[in-house]
Amino acid sequence: MAGKNPFSFDWSSMEKWFGDSSPFLKEMIKSRANQQQNESWVESYVREMLSGSSVKPPKQTSIEHEITETHNDIIVKIRVPGKTSPRAIKVQVSGYALKVSGLANSNPLLINLPKSVLGESSRAYFQKGILKVKMPKNFDGDFFNDIKVKIR
Numbered sequence: 001m002a003g004k005n006p007f008s009f010d011w012s013s014m015e016k017w018f019g020d021s022s023p024f025l026k027e028m029i030k031s032r033a034n035q036q037q038n039e040s041w042v043e044s045y046v047r048e049m050l051s052g053s054s055v056k057p058p059k060q061t062s063i064e065h066e067i068t069e070t071h072n073d074i075i076v077k078i079r080v081p082g083k084t085s086p087r088a089i090k091v092q093v094s095g096y097a098l099k100v101s102g103l104a105n106s107n108p109l110l111i112n113l114p115k116s117v118l119g120e121s122s123r124a125y126f127q128k129g130i131l132k133v134k135m136p137k138n139f140d141g142d143f144f145n146d147i148k149v150k151i152r
Contacts, residue, residue, distance in 0.1 A: 093119035
């Protein structure tokens with residue numbers, strides 16, 4: 001089975017099994033043969049569809065970052081390039097994403113977060129070349145909250 005695609009399907013055996021009774025089967029076999037000639041037909045299709053649009057694939061960034069998750073918070077630490085002015089840094093948070101712009105010689109940095117966060121309660125700190133963003137998790141119904149019972 002070396003060199004064979006594990007997800008491929010032998011349509012010719014299907015045709016023999018059905019006894020050539022399916023009118024669309026021949027067209028599917030022909031189409032599948034054409035697709036196998038070009039292994040990345042999906043990639044080509046997507047590239048073709050996006051070629052005329054304004055959507056461009058995101059550029060890879062070399063800015064180092066680290067995501068840490070605690071019980072209550074998500075903390076992202078970003079090593080800021082040396083030429084960046086701390087006052088030029090702009091941090092935005094939205095649900096499952098963190099966007100940092102104003103970094104020297106770089107497009108905005110977009111970081112996907114593992115959990116939903118509360119943007120309005122988030123805080124960012126800059127110290128010694130490291131930007132630390134602390135965002136409380138949005139637990140909206142994720143667990144039971146303890147309620148103290150007052151005895152009267």
